[in-house]
Amino acid sequence: xxxxxxxxxxxxxxxxxxxxxxxxxxxWIIILVKLFIMFAILKVFFFPNxxxxxxxxxxxxxxxxxxxxxxxx
Amino acid sequence: xxxxxxxxxxxxRAQFALTAMYHWIFVPLTLGLGFIVAIMESLYVRTGNPEWxxxxxxxxxxxxxxxxIGVATGIILEFEFGTNWSNYSWFVGDxxxxxxxxxxxxxxxxxxxxxxxxxxxxxxxxKKFHLLSTWLVAIGANISALWILVxxxxxxxxxxxxxxxxxxxxxxxxxxxxxxxPMAVSKFLHTITSAYTLSALVVIGIACWFLxxxxxxxxxxxxxxxxxxxxxxxxxxxxxxxxxxxxVIAEHQPMKxxxxxxxxxxxxxxPLVAFGILKDAKDTTAPYKKDFAMKIQLPxxxxxxxxxxxxxxxxxxxxxxxxxxxxxxxxVDEKIARGKIAIEALAAYKNAQQANDTIAQAKAKEQLDANxxxxxxxxxxxxxxxxxxxxxxxxxSFHIMVGLGFYFIAFFILMLLLVYKEKLLKYxxxxxxxLVNIPLAYIASQAGWVTAEMGRQPWVxxxxxxxxxxxxxxxxxxxxxxxxxxALIFTTLLIAELKIMCKxxxxxxxx
Numbered sequence: 001x002x003x004x005x006x007x008x009x010x011x012x013x014x015x016x017x018x019x020x021x022x023x024x025x026x027x028w029i030i031i032l033v034k035l036f037i038m039f040a041i042l043k044v045f046f047f048p049n050x051x052x053x054x055x056x057x058x059x060x061x062x063x064x065x066x067x068x069x070x071x072x073x
Numbered sequence: 074x075x076x077x078x079x080x081x082x083x084x085x086r087a088q089f090a091l092t093a094m095y096h097w098i099f100v101p102l103t104l105g106l107g108f109i110v111a112i113m114e115s116l117y118v119r120t121g122n123p124e125w126x127x128x129x130x131x132x133x134x135x136x137x138x139x140x141x142i143g144v145a146t147g148i149i150l151e152f153e154f155g156t157n158w159s160n161y162s163w164f165v166g167d168x169x170x171x172x173x174x175x176x177x178x179x180x181x182x183x184x185x186x187x188x189x190x191x192x193x194x195x196x197x198x199x200k201k202f203h204l205l206s207t208w209l210v211a212i213g214a215n216i217s218a219l220w221i222l223v224x225x226x227x228x229x230x231x232x233x234x235x236x237x238x239x240x241x242x243x244x245x246x247x248x249x250x251x252x253x254x255p256m257a258v259s260k261f262l263h264t265i266t267s268a269y270t271l272s273a274l275v276v277i278g279i280a281c282w283f284l285x286x287x288x289x290x291x292x293x294x295x296x297x298x299x300x301x302x303x304x305x306x307x308x309x310x311x312x313x314x315x316x317x318x319x320x321v322i323a324e325h326q327p328m329k330x331x332x333x334x335x336x337x338x339x340x341x342x343x344p345l346v347a348f349g350i351l352k353d354a355k356d357t358t359a360p361y362k363k364d365f366a367m368k369i370q371l372p373x374x375x376x377x378x379x380x381x382x383x384x385x386x387x388x389x390x391x392x393x394x395x396x397x398x399x400x401x402x403x404x405v406d407e408k409i410a411r412g413k414i415a416i417e418a419l420a421a422y423k424n425a426q427q428a429n430d431t432i433a434q435a436k437a438k439e440q441l442d443a444n445x446x447x448x449x450x451x452x453x454x455x456x457x458x459x460x461x462x463x464x465x466x467x468x469x470s471f472h473i474m475v476g477l478g479f480y481f482i483a484f485f486i487l488m489l490l491l492v493y494k495e496k497l498l499k500y501x502x503x504x505x506x507x508l509v510n511i512p513l514a515y516i517a518s519q520a521g522w523v524t525a526e527m528g529r530q531p532w533v534x535x536x537x538x539x540x541x542x543x544x545x546x547x548x549x550x551x552x553x554x555x556x557x558x559x560a561l562i563f564t565t566l567l568i569a570e571l572k573i574m575c576k577x578x579x580x581x582x583x584x
Contacts, residue, residue, distance in 0.1 A: 012189075012193060012194075012197060013189060013193065015193070015197075016189065016192065016193025017193075023134070023138070023573055023576070023577060024137070024192070026573060027137070027138060027141040027142070027573065028141075030141065030142065030566070030569055031141055031144065031145075034145060034562075034566065035145060037562060038145060038148060038149065038152075042149065042152065042555075042558075043152055046156075046551075046554075046555050046558070047149075047152035047153065047155065047156040047555075048155075048156060049155035049156065049159070050155060050156050050157075050159035050545045050547075051155075051159050051162075051163060052155070058240075061163060062163070062239070062240045062241050062242070063423075065159075065160050065163045065164065065241045066238075066241045066419060066420075066423050068160050068542070068546075069160065069164075069241060069416065069419065069542055070416055070417075070419055070420040070423070
């Protein structure tokens with residue numbers, strides 16, 4: 001019975017994607033390209049997490065932020 | 074104190090604004106069109122009339138295009154928090170964690186699951202289950218918006234938390250204070266109702282395009298009827314929640330409120346500038362002061378808007394900068410002095426902690442707690458004038474938003490009358506007006522955010538953290554590069570959306 005439900009869900013999505021209109025396929029291409037640009041390029045090369053990249057421990061991060069907050073002009 | 078590069082703040086802000094504004098092109102249509110489609114499908118299920126199914130499927134297609142193009146554009150804002158606004162992210166981490174986690178889970182389960190049923194499920198699941206899925210997608214999108222708006226509202230009215238000087242983080246003390254703060258409630262209601270208004274205007278505008286092409290009258294009439302009723306209710310609610318929002322802002326962000334109206338000197342029974350043109354006052358002692366080249370005023374209305382009392386006092390920019398003992402308003406010099414004490418107390422606390430001096434630590438903590446309310450003011454000793462937001466941008470964006478909001482109410486009434494009296498085809502100029510309203514709806518919606526976000530400058534977190542303390546010390550050129558990159562990516566996405574959407578509109582509802 002469980003297998004049957006999983007199969008039906010898989011079949012639902014499979015048929016849905018298979019019979020999708022051309023505009024739907026274009027959208028999926030846009031979504032995948034967009035997600036690739038965001039996560040594989042922007043996140044990796046342009047948007048590293050500043051504190052996680054430059055400091056190893058939570059203590060170091062909090063010390064850095066406190067230093068920043070208490071020395072800003 | 075180190076020399077600070079203000080162009081870094083400006084570019085970081087510009088980058089965030091660009092991302093947020095592009096993101097907001099897609100979001101409001103998703104929020105409102107989801108419900109419009111759900112209402113149309115409900116009528117199909119209730120009446121069994123296949124024409125409603127055809128109408129539903131057409132608008133659902135446009136919903137899907139907008140949803141797909143807009144999905145994940147908001148994630149970039151989270152990237153920017155971690156990279157460009159790292160001090161801010163650290164400072165608020167605990168507060169944002171819960172709402173954003175709930176948002177992520179709800180968005181995934183409700184939207185991602187049921188949107189598949191919406192698009193793949195016709196003739197595969199029962200009519201009622203399909204309808205339920207459509208409603209759940211609409212509700213899910215709006216609940217997602219709730220959590221983001223709660224996080225934004227907390228930045229405008231930080232409540233329900235306690236600052237931990239050992240970690241430099243705010244820790245949530247009461248989730249309900251964060252969720253149900255008057256700022257969160259008013260912001261959520263005002264934002265979603267304005268999104269519904271925009272969606273209704275988009276539906277009417279596209280429907281009227283078919284009339285210009287002399288196509289699909291029955292489809293247009295039904296679509297306009299649903300959208301006009303939905304839009305009228307939404308636009309009235311937008312005005313009511315806007316009034317509520319104004320009162321909350323007047324109480325908690327009085328500088329922003331004064332900037333809405335360019336109000337320099339406070340007044341009892343203050344008039345509201347319904348229309349005005351600003352000019353520089355050329356006052357060297359107050360460079361932020363603006364005069365009016367011309368203005369049309371509504372007597373006492375600003376006092377009513379601020380406090381619900383025609384004879385109440387509305388503080389002006391001068392009161393808020395120089396103080397007003399009679400009205401119990403502290404001058405900014407006093408707030409700056411207290412903020413300095415709080416910042417120094419934080420540094421002293423850290424030093425005492427490292428030296429294991431518990432007595433000094435307790436003393437510093439006491440000083441910090443007593444003055445924490447003004448923590449952010451401590452950064453403005455040399456830049457006092459930055460405590461006043463850009464009056465011109467705030468004033469004009471506020472008036473554009475409000476003016477268009479009232480115009481939209483009148484437009485929805487007009488459309489309902491035309492449908493009711495069967496005169497929709499009689500006035501061709503109305504079709505053009507409906508088309509023009511599409512960009513106007515987006516302008517009003519964006520102007521609302523400009524009002525909210527420019528008006529609260531220089532604060533990232535009201536009174537606690539200004540942009541200059543929140544920003545990461547990155548290379549300004551790197552921020553400029555990503556700004557240009559985003560402009561290109563988002564413009565490409567927008568063109569893609571418009572192209573696919575226009576193609577589907579031209580095809581029209583399928584028989």
